Amino acid sequence: MTHHPTPAHANEIQRPGRHLEETAERLARRPWPTTPLRPAINVSFEFFPPATWSAEARLAQSVEALAPLAPSFVSVTYGAGGTTRDRTLEAIRRITSSTRLSVAGHLTCVGATRDEVADVVDDYRAAGVDHIVALRGDPPAGETDGTVPGGYRSAADLVAGLRAHAGDDLEISVAAYPEVHPKAETARADLDNLKAKFDAGADRAITQFFFDTDAFARFLDAARRAGISGPIVPGIMPVTNFANVKRFAERCGTQIPGWMEDLFADLDEAPDVRRLVAATIAAEQCRRLAEFGITDFHFYTMNQPELTAAVCRILGVRPVAEAAQAQAG
Ligand SMILES: Cc1cc2nc3c(=O)[nH]c(=O)nc-3n(C[C@H](O)[C@H](O)[C@H](O)COP(=O)(O)OP(=O)(O)OC[C@H]3O[C@@H](n4cnc5c(N)ncnc54)[C@H](O)[C@@H]3O)c2cc1C
Numbered sequence: 001m002t003h004h005p006t007p008a009h010a011n012e013i014q015r016p017g018r019h020l021e022e023t024a025e026r027l028a029r030r031p032w033p034t035t036p037l038r039p040a041i042n043v044s045f046e047f048f049p050p051a052t053w054s055a056e057a058r059l060a061q062s063v064e065a066l067a068p069l070a071p072s073f074v075s076v077t078y079g080a081g082g083t084t085r086d087r088t089l090e091a092i093r094r095i096t097s098s099t100r101l102s103v104a105g106h107l108t109c110v111g112a113t114r115d116e117v118a119d120v121v122d123d124y125r126a127a128g129v130d131h132i133v134a135l136r137g138d139p140p141a142g143e144t145d146g147t148v149p150g151g152y153r154s155a156a157d158l159v160a161g162l163r164a165h166a167g168d169d170l171e172i173s174v175a176a177y178p179e180v181h182p183k184a185e186t187a188r189a190d191l192d193n194l195k196a197k198f199d200a201g202a203d204r205a206i207t208q209f210f211f212d213t214d215a216f217a218r219f220l221d222a223a224r225r226a227g228i229s230g231p232i233v234p235g236i237m238p239v240t241n242f243a244n245v246k247r248f249a250e251r252c253g254t255q256i257p258g259w260m261e262d263l264f265a266d267l268d269e270a271p272d273v274r275r276l277v278a279a280t281i282a283a284e285q286c287r288r289l290a291e292f293g294i295t296d297f298h299f300y301t302m303n304q305p306e307l308t309a310a311v312c313r314i315l316g317v318r319p320v321a322e323a324a325q326a327q328a329g
Contacts, residue, residue: 041315042296044104044206044233045074047303049087058303059091060098065305067099068319069312072296073131075104075173080137081111081146082120089123096128104173105129108137109152109161117152118165131171133206134158134197156196163201174198176205176232178219179212182253191226198230205230206298209237211281212255213288220292234289237300238282238307239264242274279307283314290315 045066050056063074074095078088088105095103105124109117124132136155139146152158155174162172174197177190184190194205205228210216216234223232239245242264249256263281267274286297297315299308 040295041290041317042072043069043312043315043317044071044296044298045301045308046077046235046298047074047091047301048077049079049084049091050303051087055303060094062301062303062305063095063099063101065309066301066312067101068321069309069317070320071101073102073104075106075131075133078106078108078120078135078137080108080135081140082108082116085120089120089127092124092129093127102131103127103129104131104133104171106133106135107158108135109155109158110137110139110146111148111151113148113151114161117158117161121162121166121170125166130169131173132162133173133175134162134202135175154193154196156193156200159197159200159202172202173204173206174202176207176219176223177253178207178210178216178234179253179255181208182251187222191222191228194223195226195228198228202230205232207232207235208252208254209235209249209300210254211237211257211260211285213285215255216289217292231296233296233298234294235298235300236282236286236311237302238311239278240302240304240307242267242278275307279310279314282307282311286311286315 047059047062050059066074076088076091076095078084092103092105095101105120105127107117107120107124112120121132134155136152136158137146147153152161159172159174162170174194176194177184180187180190181193184193197205207216207219220232237245242260246256248254260281263277264274267277289297299311301308
């Protein structure tokens, strides 16, 4: 009898089942687009008030493109110190009069008296807004504080004032910082400040944008351990312009991971590739967040709906008519 040497991969040849197990495991880790719709996901969209006619048209297009996704709410930002007061109100009025969306108005208290803040709230309410994103806002350049005598000193102070002014039928969201607000004395103080905002009556926190998803997971964990039980919704920034996002991130303390620099390097002349990369990064981030049990996502749309729409689609969020059809069929 001739001796046949045992091949190095003999174990695999003798145990075909192991390949099947490995393949099944690999398939179980397939990306989301191949898995069924996720009806439990809620999204919200943030817009900024336009400053020009063309920007106004862009906002209208963005709202039109994203409204069919039936967001829990959309929000319109507010320039600290009231710099966009009229434009924010106008943008809100346009959305409430042309759609059935629930609209949240952002409101900052820096540089404003309590009466001025109350006037804005009354204008918002008259425009059909019953949800405010209550913020301190940044002081003007060169100032460290920015509050005025008799004004609110912090967002927690503002939340308490809003509750006293408008009662319980007002929904209030506040800001949270997974990578710590750049002016906070310590991470702990920042967390205590978030707790103070919930204790003053906030219904939910929306986070600053972040790309280090593990930092968000650690933050959420720390918040729960600090006794914060309210919803903390991650703010997702699909990257429409990497240079701008980097500049913005530097100002607000968001880390840009090295892998992101690598991914966007040398793509200045390849806008289509850049957008595909941006959508992939944001979708992957949301997928990971969903693995942590997150079901609500707030998108910083930058008034550019395409990336947000693509990521929502990957999350299983479809236009409502289409989703109803898919369920029926
Ligand atoms: C979801 C979201 C939406 C936002 N929308 C807007 C918007 O529409 N318009 C706008 O202008 N900005 C907006 N911002 C930015 C926000 O106004 C700034 O981050 C601001 O610096 C802090 O506001 P806050 O409400 O978090 O303040 P707070 O909750 O009062 O403070 C947050 C933290 O920052 C520290 N801090 C803040 N300011 C100072 C200071 N001057 N000195 C020392 N410590 C300070 C506090 O101690 C605390 O730790 C938004 C941020 C987020 C996350």
